[in-house]
Amino acid sequence: MTGVDLLAYADRLGGDLPRLRALLDGPLRDFAGVHILPFFVPFDGADAGFDPIDHGMIDPRLGTWDDVRAIAVDREVTADLIVNHVSSESAEFIDWLAQGEESAHDGMFLTFDTVFPERASEDDITAFYRPRPGLPFTAYRMADGRRRLVWTTFMPSQVDLDVANDRARAYLRRILATLRSGGVTTVRLDAVGYAVKTPGSDSFMTPETLEFVRGIVAMAREADLRVLVEVHAHYSQQLAIAPLVDYVYDFALAPLLLHSLGTRTSDRLVEWLGIRPQNAITVLDTHDGIGIVDAGPSGDRPGLIDQDEMAAIFARAAQATHGHSTRASVIPAWMSLPHQINATFFSALGADARSYLLARAVQLWLPGRPQLYYVGLLGGLDDVALFERTGQGRDVNRHSYTPDEVDAALASDVTRAQLALVRLRSAHPAFAGEFRYRVEANGSLELEWALGDARATLVVSFSPEPAFRIHATADHGSSVTADSVEALAAL
Numbered sequence: 001m002t003g004v005d006l007l008a009y010a011d012r013l014g015g016d017l018p019r020l021r022a023l024l025d026g027p028l029r030d031f032a033g034v035h036i037l038p039f040f041v042p043f044d045g046a047d048a049g050f051d052p053i054d055h056g057m058i059d060p061r062l063g064t065w066d067d068v069r070a071i072a073v074d075r076e077v078t079a080d081l082i083v084n085h086v087s088s089e090s091a092e093f094i095d096w097l098a099q100g101e102e103s104a105h106d107g108m109f110l111t112f113d114t115v116f117p118e119r120a121s122e123d124d125i126t127a128f129y130r131p132r133p134g135l136p137f138t139a140y141r142m143a144d145g146r147r148r149l150v151w152t153t154f155m156p157s158q159v160d161l162d163v164a165n166d167r168a169r170a171y172l173r174r175i176l177a178t179l180r181s182g183g184v185t186t187v188r189l190d191a192v193g194y195a196v197k198t199p200g201s202d203s204f205m206t207p208e209t210l211e212f213v214r215g216i217v218a219m220a221r222e223a224d225l226r227v228l229v230e231v232h233a234h235y236s237q238q239l240a241i242a243p244l245v246d247y248v249y250d251f252a253l254a255p256l257l258l259h260s261l262g263t264r265t266s267d268r269l270v271e272w273l274g275i276r277p278q279n280a281i282t283v284l285d286t287h288d289g290i291g292i293v294d295a296g297p298s299g300d301r302p303g304l305i306d307q308d309e310m311a312a313i314f315a316r317a318a319q320a321t322h323g324h325s326t327r328a329s330v331i332p333a334w335m336s337l338p339h340q341i342n343a344t345f346f347s348a349l350g351a352d353a354r355s356y357l358l359a360r361a362v363q364l365w366l367p368g369r370p371q372l373y374y375v376g377l378l379g380g381l382d383d384v385a386l387f388e389r390t391g392q393g394r395d396v397n398r399h400s401y402t403p404d405e406v407d408a409a410l411a412s413d414v415t416r417a418q419l420a421l422v423r424l425r426s427a428h429p430a431f432a433g434e435f436r437y438r439v440e441a442n443g444s445l446e447l448e449w450a451l452g453d454a455r456a457t458l459v460v461s462f463s464p465e466p467a468f469r470i471h472a473t474a475d476h477g478s479s480v481t482a483d484s485v486e487a488l489a490a491l
Contacts, residue, residue, distance in 0.1 A: 003032025017063030033076030072183030280368035289340030417488035
């Protein structure tokens with residue numbers, strides 16, 4: 001797991017799939033893999049592609065399956081399997097609305113009556129966890145005039161699948177086969193934590209959810225695909241799901257680094273290093289917000305940080321973004337804090353390049369497979385204009401780059417320094433060896449990889465000011481040292 005992946009929208013980085021490939025073959029050639037965010041029909045829907053009308057067809061404005069296969073020739077390709085829902089404009093849902101029980105897709109979509117055949121109380125309904133304000137239902141009118149309450153966990157235009165239904169499972173199998181034939185090697189199970197509704201629970205990452213994950217993993221492996229699960233939840237749930245899949249995100253790392261940088265301490269981060277899953281995709285930022293809930297408490301389960309420390313992270317981000325992150329972040333139903341910060345990671349740090357590179361270096365030094373989001377790689381700040389235009393908080397971190405903006409970012413010290421870290425992690429022999437960490441007497445944290453005489457060492461300190469030092473040696477005696485953004489950029 002020594003390679004590094006890029007996470008990007010084809011349209012917002014390259015413009016389309018062929019131009020994304022040109023970047024990956026050119027200035028971004030050191031990335032061993034790429035997670036291409038939804039490129040299906042339409043890629044620019046109400047939820048930026050996560051509401052596919054046709055999950056098996058590439059939007060022709062972006063390219064074709066041949067373009068994906070061409071990208072896959074030289075690198076791993078990850079794509080999203082959106083297991084929880086489809087678009088209300090999909091052919092399957094439209095046919096069901098028109099034909100009802102006579103539709104070939106009857107039973108594929110989750111209705112209120114499916115979950116509550118004997119009716120439900122207020123307590124039953126409000127028990128469900130939803131990452132948005134309000135209730136998770138939308139009333140749709142059938143062709144015969146009847147109104148049906150359909151589950152819409154995220155948006156009214158995203159209708160939930162009944163994943164226990166054979167027709168929904170057949171649909172998922174068809175999409176898995178299409179992805180594999182298109183050159184995809186890993187599927188990310190998007191929103192899988194919400195896929196199973198179990199009365200009497202909050203229906204998020206329940207035992208029933210884990211059982212469904214086992215089933216969908218088996219389906220994916222039958223199609224010769226690896227599986228990455230996306231779950232923003234209490235860290236214990238990440239630990240529980242990690243053995244069931246090929247990869248799980250280390251979403252706790254980002255809030256812990258924000259906590260360390262904000263408090264000038266490392267004890268919570270060190271605690272996580274001792275228990276985190278090793279088959280992790282490590283991230284600081286993604287196309288969603290910066291998940292804070294992943295390190296916090298849940299119910300009676302203590303977190304790696306407590307509620308007050310979570311609130312302090314949000315407060316520091318608000319100060320760094322001049323209040324914008326507060327306006328852009330959404331508080332889910334029944335919660336007192338947002339579950340994520342809607343801001344770029346660089347913005348959340350007040351564009352402090354040294355702190356940013358310290359955090360990125362820690363990410364790339366930890367065991368697992370690092371993934372860099374395109375906005376973070378290019379040193380992006382919040383796209384306030386896009387947020388104000390769309391009203392979608394996560395759009396602050398989904399900038400559409402022009403070719404000139406890409407070229408300018410690639411010439412910046414922040415991006416060049418990150419690319420240097422990518423090259424080190426990808427090519428230095430030490431990263432194929434053994435990993436260890438220790439806390440030094442002065443409170444600094446040392447992370448080291450070793451293979452034979454090769455060493456790659458990162459020392460970070462959070463107090464009195466954030467600082468890092470990289471020293472890497474190889475068998476033939478060559479060495480690399482850097483302790484600043486500028487020195488890294490010059491490598």
